[in-house]
Amino acid sequence: MKLYIYEHCPFCTRARLTAGLKGIPLQTEVILEGDAETPIRLIGRKVVPILQKADGTHMAESLDIAHHLDQLGTPILDGPNDDALEEWVKDARPVGTKLYIPRFTKGDFAELATPEAREAYRLREEKAFGDLEALMADTPALVAAMNEKLEALAPMLEGRETIGISDIILWPVLRSLSIVKDLTFPAPVRAYAERLEAKSGVPLMFNQAM
Known part of the structure; x- marks a missing residue:
């Protein structure tokens, strides 16, 4: 799987944090600021993060990505919402x-x-x-x-x-x-x-x- 990110972005960090806590090996690819072509090609709009899933499809929205990653294998985000x-x-x-x-x-x-x-x-x-x-x-x-x-x-x-x-x-x-x-x-x-x-x-x- 591949995660398209900005390094500074707190929303991208949500996905990176989840993958790291889960021990999921993700290839990360930084999108250069001002590069609208890449995200538009992948999901039709200029946003990050974007996850390229194992099946080759792409998804956006940081918390959706976090939930998706957590469901791979044994979930770890099992603490109650605070x-x-x-x-x-x-x-x-x-x-x-x-x-x-x-x-x-x-x-x-x-x-x-x-x-x-x-x-x-x-x-x-x-x-x-x-x-x-x-x-x-x-x-x-x-x-x-x-x-x-x-x-x-x-x-x-x-x-x-x-x-x-x-x-x-x-x-x-x-x-x-x-x-x-x-x-x-x-x-x-x-x-x-x-x-x-x-x-x-x-x-x-x-x-x-x-």
Whole structure:
């Protein structure tokens, strides 16, 4: 099977995390930002992730892919849905995207390997989020707000061992936030993030935090 992705994309990370936790060997292929032809050829629209299944057909939608992968062999996403974690994601996303999206445009990702691809991505995100440099300038206020949210998340993750679809939704957001240099990850949050990193083989982004 093959998974078409952007390396930075939290939705792609959902599929990568599931495959990694399951130990499913997937070939990953990064689609260059600005390449609309490949996804349109595969599924008729420009989205990622895209899974090429064992039978050669293709499917999109990150959670659908996660569910499909989990049904191969013995399912592992057997923990109960945690509404509190999913509500945390919904609440944190508006602040989180303002922090990690501008940094993604400056990050070291294969989909941004050419100046043209990086500029295409910057323009796409600027259209969605406005002036990205202004968002970078707002870092102190945004970091303060997100640090409060991470503190609120900490008791929810203390001693968490089960893995369910709520983790497939939450962990990619924490991975995205790991590119933000000034954030403080409380010990339970950092331990949770690093535990799933180790189990899945999908790297966090602390090494390129900015």
